[in-house]
Amino acid sequence: MTISIVLADDHALMREGTRHILEQHPDFKVVGEAEDGRQALELIEHLKPDVAILDIRMPKLNGVEVVRGLKRCCPDTKALMLTAYDDDDYIFTLMEAGASGYLLKTANSKQLADSVRNVYSGEPVLDPAIAIKIAKLWTQRGTSRQGGAEQLSPRELEILDLAARGLRNKVIADKLGISIRTVEGHFNNIFAKLGVFSRIEAILEAISRHLVTADEPARK
DSSP: OOEEEEEEOSOHHHHHHHHHHHTTSTTEEEEEEESSHHHHHHHHHHHOOSEEEEESSOSSSOHHHHHHHHHHHOTTSEEEEEEOTTOHHHHHHHHHHTOOEEEETTOOHHHHHHHHHHHHTTOOEEOHHHHHHHHHHHHHTTOSOOSOOOOOOHHHHHHHHHHHTTOOHHHHHHHHTOOHHHHHHHHHHHHHHHTOSSHHHHHHHHHHTTSOOOSSOOOO
């Protein structure tokens, strides 16, 4: 299995560094690079990669516009956003647009590789540091759905806490000695109880209500 990737960032050194990291992994293949959003969308439409690694702030089209266009032309391509700490406003909009993951530009090579594999396999990625910051804004903006939710069970809280620390479903399942299907079932219950529709929203909602924390990433 080879995961095809398009890189988009207006900083050449950032692209070169990211490409160098990805090329160390035999299951990754960088099929195209773009220096602005318009070029990125054109490459994605032409190459239809498995994953597009996108900067949020780019000339011509920003990351939000690229993700919206990507969803129209290539719905099977997963968007992994590389974000800086001052991209809060964009992340809310990107969640609605359908980006699959959010990773800090300070992430190490293992985090980047793991994130690419996770979004490719259908598991959303939310860097714990971003989760903490965005959850605070989530509450300040009144996005949090206070009241009316059923109480989460101890096992549901345990799973949410591990997810908030960046663990994917398979690792959560192994850690708790349960099946991946059981983990997915718990997430469906969590979504219903919190009144959300995605894993990322559930994490943000739980952090904003102080049900879980994401202060220290768990060991995978």
